[in-house]
Amino acid sequence: MQERIGVFVCRCGPNIGDKIYVDSIVNDLKNIESVVTAKSHNLPCSKEGLEFIKDEIKKGELTRIVVAGCTPKMYEQKFMDTCEEAGINPFLFQMTNIREQVAWVTPDKALATEKARKLCLAAIKRVSLQEPIERKEIEVKPDVLVVGGGVAGLEATLTLTSKGRKIILVEEDESGETKPRESAQFRKVYLVEKSPCIAGVCGKVEEVYQTMECAPCMLAPELQEVLQKENVETLTFSEVEEIVGSFGNFTVKIRRKARYVSEEACIGCSACFEPCPVEIPNQLNGGLSDRKAIYIPYPGALPNVPVIDRLNCLHLNGKECNACEQACAFGAINFEDKDEVIERSVGAIVLAIGSKLVNPAQYPQFGFGKYDNVLSAIQLERLNASNGPTSGKVLLKNGQEPESIAFIYCVGRKEIGYCSGICCMYMSAMAHHVKEKLPNVKIYSFYSDLCLPKKEDQKVFEKVLDKGVEFIRSDGTEYVDHDGKKLIVKYKTESSLKSKAVDMVVLAPPIEPSNDIDKLAKLLDIPLDEHGFFEEEHILMKPFGAPLEGIFIAGTCQGPKDIGDSVSQGSAAAGKILSRLMLGEKLELEPIVAEINEDICCGCNTCIGLCPFYAIHRDAEKNISIIDDTLCRGCGTCVAACPTGAAKAWNFTMEQISAEIREVAK
């Protein structure tokens, strides 16, 4: 079919009209083969202008359109929509910029006209080679996998499941009549948590800044809502084993580790703990207390169902013991329990696996693990916590109350190379809490820099000063010694080396990536940053998106942050998913993508490593590369590198760009 091209040159009032000989260009364009209509218009972007274009399309039975005017960044979409309304595929439209890039920058009218003429010719040649692109939609799963049950994961879960969609079901009743019935469709969230309980680090902390409120109380409503929601499947003591697929359609395999206690039968009465003869240090209390082989991590942990530690349980290690089984009045103990791998289909994934504190033993100058009463911050948190090993009493190892405590800030910050941004505040909050419990205790806080970035932080800090906590600025070279009776903190101020004798030392180590991060990064083939946290798509604009479409990151697995920021990120990730994977709707794909012609591809795989969005994979059977158009963003880098010409960039093909070059180079 002979193409019938329409060209509309905008005068933009005097903006183009006074700077370029528009009529001369229009007259030239009329003579080009396949140009059926060439007209100028004072303002094609106006309502009247768009109607004019529509009329011309109908009158001239035009099949392709060029508009020469302002930058396409302004009204290209408007013109494309107009084409579509007039029955022309919007990708059979081309816009060329003769205002910002010609009229406004070229004072010589003849030169400006010559340049604009070339650009119009290039656009006409290009548009005649353009191909219609149909908007593609795919069926997607609205359900979501959330990995990690800390504050970020919980918030994402609740945001994702807060509202369903009204649907009308048409059913036949007994008499055979059809009746519409209102119903609702809900999105399901699979919340996978590695440990036996949800709530993350926040659940183990007594008092949180900036509000200084009780963390378990703050979290309780959220935890209960998550556990009770019908459309949330909470899978504690479970790990993700395999993820295949892409945005909209992932299949996930989840290993539910044997708990040996039935979640359905157990009522959480705790009668099984006492008879268990095994006692081992409870790592969740920082090793400060013992636990049994059947245990819950801490009192109040949810779900309130114990787990049997298979490494230490006598029965599971071939010995004769069934003390817990006998003690259970509800038949909930099941020694025959086995790991189970379940499969779930989801459209998107939120990674909220959290982080951990560096073990301060890495920095031997602080005597952690060497001297008694040198604690990591999380250990003091547990001593401080009413659900902790001492029921909230801050005690030395010998059971006595400390008379003096040194808080050392920025432990290992220099070595690790970044500020964790929360330690100054949680140390201050803890000092405040300890002072409330032990008003006479002397607290010395050794710091080199203070990080108080949020609007409430300064107030908290001043409260701590009011409590009589002494802040001592040192140069960050503190070390801890022991004189047989007391711990001695050696520190350097501007003038000299000094020391302070104390009963207890509390260290604030930095936040580092969790142990599981490598495994998940490998499973999903997503990158980690230089510190080992998940790398975000853009640290400012998309801090919660992984570079792989459909994978979102929230909370401290992206980098150190406080509770408020973790919650915001969880909510933001959920919001992004809600806006893309709508209940009952298909997912519209990016129209401008790259494609590989199977018949031409030689399987060299050059393109695979170039794709920044992991959109290309190798089909081993056919020995070719394949582009996943749910992941491709259409940059065309793979196309430029393809040695055989098998890769094609839609709307930016070799032929189209060549045609433009031919016109503008002359």
Added chain:
Amino acid sequence: MKDKKLTIVTFLCNWCSYEGADKAGNARLECPANVRVIKVMCSGRVEPQFVIQAFKEGASGVLILGCHPGDCHYKKGNYKTIRRVNLLKKTLKQFGIEQDRVRLDWVSASEGEKFAKVANEMAETIKQLGPLSELNILEGVDYAEA
């Protein structure tokens, strides 16, 4: 009128450099009329063949502008461009084409002034170099078919 013939085919990425060129227009900064723009989604889309074809079709210079390193809308496209252009310039030298006829630079969406500066500098460079001499080696190749 000599300037008019010394065309400079200019590839701009859709996200930063194209908008940078628009900003030059918004600020009414004078730019040479022989700088002629072709928009691509990413500077990483610019195939070395495009540059060679531009010379073959009569261009005297080729300007490729992308987002600043680290700012690429597609994360790393412009890094690929650096590699390709460096290699291409070495190849062009072998064919007797001055390396200065190809310039790769970075213009962000706010850098109207930088766009105008780079465009004017390039025009000046090409004015000094003059038109590209006839190169038989580039004859007879249909780049659209390649």
